[in-house]
Amino acid sequence: MLRGLDISNMLIIDRLELQFQPGLNVLTGETGAGKSILLDSLGFVLGWRGRADLVRQGAAQGEVTAWFDLTDDHPGRAVLDEAGLPVDDELILRRVNTADGRKTAWVNDRRCSGEVLRALSDTLIELHGQHDDRGLLNPRGHRAILDDFAGLDAVRDKTRKAWRAVGHAKKALVAAEAAMAAIRDEEEFLRHAVAELDALDPQPGEEADLDTKRRLMQGAERIREDVQRAHQILGHDGAEGAVSDAIRWLDGVADSAEGQLDAPLAALSRAMVELDEATDGIVSALETLSFNPSELEDTEERLFAIRGLARKHDVGPDELSIFADDLRRKLTALDAGDADLGRLRSDLDAAQTAYDAAAEKLSAARRTSAKALDKAVMAELAPLKMERAVFETQITDEDPGPDGRDAVAFTVATNPGAPAGQLNKIASGGELSRFLLALKVCLTREQTGLTMIFDEIDRGVGGATADAVGRRLSQIAATGQVLVVTHSPQVAALGAHHWRVEKKVAKGMTTSQVVPLAAPDRVDEIARMLAGDTITDEARGAARALLSG
Template identity: 65%
Template sequence: MLRGLSVRDILIIDHLELEFQPGLNVLTGETGAGKSILLDCLGFVLGWRGRAELVRQGAEQGEVVAWFDLPADHPVNEILKDSGIEPEDELILRRINNRDGRKTAFVNDRRCSGQVLRQISETLLELHGQHDDRGLLNVKGHMALLDDFAQAAPLREETRQAWRALSLAKAERTALAAKIEALAAEEDYLRHTVDELEALDVQPGDESQLDSKRRLMQAAVKIRTDVTKAHQALSPQGAEGQISDASRWLVEAAEHLDGQLDAAMEALDGALNTLGQSQQEIESVLQGLSFNASELEQTEERLFAIRAAARKHAVLPDELPAVAEELSAKLQTLTSGTAGLDALQREVEAAEAAYMHAAERLHGARLSAADALDRVMAAELAPLKMERAVFKTEISPSDAGPNGTDTVAFTVATNPGAPTGALEKIASGGELSRFLLALKVCLSERTLQRTMIFDEIDRGVGGATADAVGRRLAQLGADGQVLVVTHSPQVAALGSAHWRVEKRVEQDKTLSTVVALTPQERVDEIARMLAGDVVTDEARGAARSLLGAV
């Protein structure tokens, strides 16, 4: 429920603050007093498109604040959470318009974008009038209104999920078909390349091992010569022989030196053992350095083949196994593609059957609801002096989509036998107002309750018809909140709260203000609406009669 509205320095309003009530709130006043300005202010704080220049002349900025009481399960709470705003029992919207045109919006003192503000506003208020392109006159919204009237939300959600499943299945089938087509165009290349890489059979580390082996072979001649010289220097003809001779000579001398050469002889024995081990290691290396020219040629051929393949595929040599695996997988996809497409086609057919089943059930619910809505509309139009008018909910086929296979439009014929057409094209201003009101009364019991605003929806009607309009507005307000801008005394008399919009001139400046009326002031205001400029006692008596009949 809209609890209040505060306006500062907007258009011809310097400052006003209103506290609205549950039920039917009526705003009256002379033509041009500024009633539409209040709606401009409310639209501004809700992020609706409106006048570009709003700041009052002489002010640096204008500000509008609106605050609402919300139940815990109100749908606006989800929007707040998605926007990083913690929901509270009270929702406060504040929007500032600077003189340079910059606009800033706040929700519960958290800055937000105009887009978020508009999303929030759609859950809080509905605006209805003779030029209501945001509400019932917007044919794009008729399907949702009919579905809500039919209480078909579960069927609608089932249809949307079935559509998503069908769309996904079709997308997967299309993607696989495109992939297979692309692979078929390069099949020869794939097969040749896979055969080439499989024959090469590269393993991680092969390139570095072959490179090391090749370098070793290339340097092997010089290395072997040096190692052979070292081996010869340590052989019996070299160091080993000399150490053996030295050891033999010391043995002969030791017999005469009383053990003085024992340590030296022991060291020489150890040296001979170490020397023997060194010779074995060197001999092993010499055997490893033994190769023929063909072995070097084979090593170089494989090394160069691996490097050429890596350049061809623009990868590192160690990444060639992954390339081979990827290309083999593409070949496998090509080979098994037909079977895969057949399986996906079966999935598409199953998803399509599930979607059509859900869409047909939703279509049936809409047909039943359309008949019911047409009947209740016929009953509702009679008290509004439109008993000869025909309201028709038309359901026609459309392309399949997330909302089913229907197009829904509310149409009217103002007289029996006359052609039906869109509400705004067939009905006159007064008729249109009554059609909209009747439709809203019929839909309100089953649609989400918001604060409803009616801008002179009673224009063009009077007498008993105006009374019928007022009573239906009051009926809408009985379980919620309705704000109505009206020139009809019959409607004004049915309000549970009444404000008068006035203009005044202060220091050559025109200002607009809104006054909450006392019971006696209501009598005077309704009398003015009945009599015009000169309010007579008879008009006051008629006003009291209207108020007493409520």
Template identity: 70%
Template structure:
């Protein structure tokens, strides 16, 4: 409920403090007194898009503050929590300032907030209805939600959203798998050829380094083996023979030398031993340097093949085994992906079927509720002197989505035999007002907790029809709050609270103010609305009769 509205320096309003009440609040006043300015100011603090220049002439800035009751469970609390704003208080204070330069700043419970947050809050706080309403019942985008709320399809809508989410997830998974398979298929020939090449080569980690060492060793062996062989021949064919001959000759002369050759003989004995060890070492080396020429050729061929493969794939030689495993895995994924697509397609078909079933259930609930709503609105049109008008809720197929596959919009035909059309295009001003009012009465339960504002919704009607409009407005206000800007005395007389908007000029400055009327003042205001500038006693008597009900 809107509890208070404070306006400072907005258009022709200097300073205004209003305390609204539950029930039906009526605002009256002569044309041009400033009633629409109140709605402009309220729309400004709620973030609605309206006049570009609102600041009163001569003022530095304009300011509007709106205070709403915020009972537990109010939908505005969810908006506050999502915006990171305080949702614990039992009231909601919106404040917005507009400088003369056009800069706008907003606060929600003393915390800075954006215009978008204000607009989201306003959707939970206020509904404006009138001939130029583009936020409420005249907006076809909201007709499906209105019908769903009337039909109480919360469970059906939740089932559709769940099914749509599952359907979307299955479709995404299939699309991703198909894209992956398509990308893999584009390189399938390359993968199969590359994997076969690597399989045939079958490189091992560290193999390139080992082959290079082996190759260099065999190349070195070829160069030094000839010298080692000559040394072996010199040792075995020359040195051993010479030492052996010398030893025998000295041994034959040793007896006559009386010990002088003993040292020499001992040295020759040691030499023979060392020569034997040298020969053994050289022979061992020769054995180690022995290799088949084909072995060197084979080692070089494999080394060059590994290096060529590494260059081809632009990796290090030791990375070839990893590359082989990676390409093999991609090839396996391609083969597996082809097989897996069938399963994913089956999942999509199942999800489609589940969504179709849930959407069909929701569509059936909407169709049934549409019939009930049409009957309820038709029943309300008769007292509003539109018993021959026809209201229909049209449901047409639409693109599937999380809200089902129905497009919903309200149509009307104002005269028998006349073609039906969109509610915001067919009805005249007065007719439109009554269509809206009839629909709002039928949807009253949906609007508990929302302040409903009707801007001259009774325009173009009078007498008994105006009285019927007023009574339905009063009915809507039971247990809630309705604000109505009206020129109809019948409607004004049914208000629980009455304000008069007045305009005055002082020192060539025009200002607008709002006065709360007591019972006597209400009688005079309603008499003025009945009689015009000259209030007669007959008009006062008629006003008293209207107030008496």
């Protein structure tokens, strides 16, 4: 609920502070007094896009502050929370416009963007008037209005969920089809490459082992001759035999040497062990160096085949087996692809069927609710002296989407037999005001805590019709807050709170101010609205009669 508005240096407003109340708040005043400036200023602090030249001439900047009460379940709390802004029971909006056009906004003393302001404004204020393109006159919003009237949130949410499921299923199918198409384009290559890799069957580390083996075999002849010579020197006819003879000779005389040969004998025994180990290693090496000449050819052939295949596929030799696994997986996917595509198509068909059912249920509920809304609006038109007019909610087919397959438009025919058309294209100013009011009365019956602004919605009507308009506005205000800019004394008399907007000239400077009216002042203001500049006793009497109800 809007509790107050503080305006500084905006157009012809020098400084103005207003405090609003629940119920019906009326603002009256002569044409040009500045009533529209109040709405421009409120729209500015709410982030609405409007006129650019708002700063009062000669001022460095203009500033508007608005403060609201937020209930515990107010939707504005979610907007604040998502934007990371402080959330409290009181919401304070402040926006500054410099003379050079720069705009800065704060929410609860935290800087914020115009986008956040506009998101908040959608939860705070509803503006209705003959030039309102944000609300009832905008056909793009009629479907949501009908859904809210009918309480179709659950059915609509189910349709949206089904629509998302269709989107996910389509995306999965398209991706799978694209992947299959790409695999099919390289199917011949895949099958040839896998066959070639399977035939060779390269193993990680094999290329290095083959290279070592090849180099060893290439130098084996030269190495073997030297190793063989060393084996002969160390063998039984060489060092091993000589050490054995020395041990035998020394062992035979050791007893007579009084222990002098014990250490040499021990050393020779250790040397004998080491010689045995060395001889065994040499024998093993000789066996390794012994190979069939064709084995070198086989080794080189496999080594070159592995290296050649690695170059062909631009991978390392040790990565060939991993590369082969990847190709096999692609072939497996290709072979299983038709089955997968069939399953994905079945998933899409099921999702589409679920969406069609949800959308049809939503459409049926909308058609039923449209008749109820039409009946309710028609009932409201009679007291507004439009009993011959026809209001109809038209539902037509449109391309499927998250909110179903229905296009919704509120249409009117001002007289029986006349062609129906959109609200803002068929009805005159006064008729349009009454259509909007009748529609709004029907739409707010189950709503509470709303702050609505009606900008000269009673233009073009008077007498009993203006009184009916005022009573409908009062009815709406009974469960919320309504601000009405009006030239109708019948409407003004029904206000619970009344302000007069007036323009003054002082020292060559024109300013606009808003004066709260007490009971006697209300009599004079409504008398002025009835009689004009010259207020007569008769006009005051008529004003008192209106105020007494």
